[in-house]
Amino acid sequence: MNSFADLVKDGTVKEDDKYFTCKRLSVADIVNKPITILGVVKNVRTEHGDGRYILHFKCDDAEGKCFTNSRIMKNQLDQIPAECFPLTATIQSFRDGNRTGYKLT
Numbered sequence: 001m002n003s004f005a006d007l008v009k010d011g012t013v014k015e016d017d018k019y020f021t022c023k024r025l026s027v028a029d030i031v032n033k034p035i036t037i038l039g040v041v042k043n044v045r046t047e048h049g050d051g052r053y054i055l056h057f058k059c060d061d062a063e064g065k066c067f068t069n070s071r072i073m074k075n076q077l078d079q080i081p082a083e084c085f086p087l088t089a090t091i092q093s094f095r096d097g098n099r100t101g102y103k104l105t
Contacts, residue, residue: 019044020056022063027055027102030066031093035059038086040077053077058086070102077104 019041041054044067052067053074068074073091080087089104 019054020063020065022056022065025064025066027066027068027070027091028093028100030057030059030064031091031102033059034088034090036086036088038063039082040080040085042074042077068102072101072103 020039036058037055038058039056041056043050044052044054046052046067048067048069051074052069054065054067055077056065057063091102092105094101094103
């Protein structure tokens with residue numbers, strides 16, 4: 001039987017890796033690409049503040065994760081029951097004043 005101490009050494013897990021062990025991408029890297037959302041972790045604190053969401057997804061047969069604080073995306077994700085994942089979607093960007101906004105379609 002494996003021992004936890006043999007598998008995980010102190011200091012080997014980065015803060016954002018504790019959620020999903022896959023490549024971290026920017027939302028901008030997957031805009032307008034069909035993705036399969038595998039899961040979501042809500043209300044995560046990052047160096048940029050509280051309330052971020054982490055999207056765990058597959059895109060082009062590669063697994064990844066991205067952080068978002070998009071008000072619209074978070075509202076959309078809040079409406080999806082956990083048992084509905086995985087699901088397919090596309091993230092679209094739009095201009096909102098001087099900022100770039102994101103939404104799922």
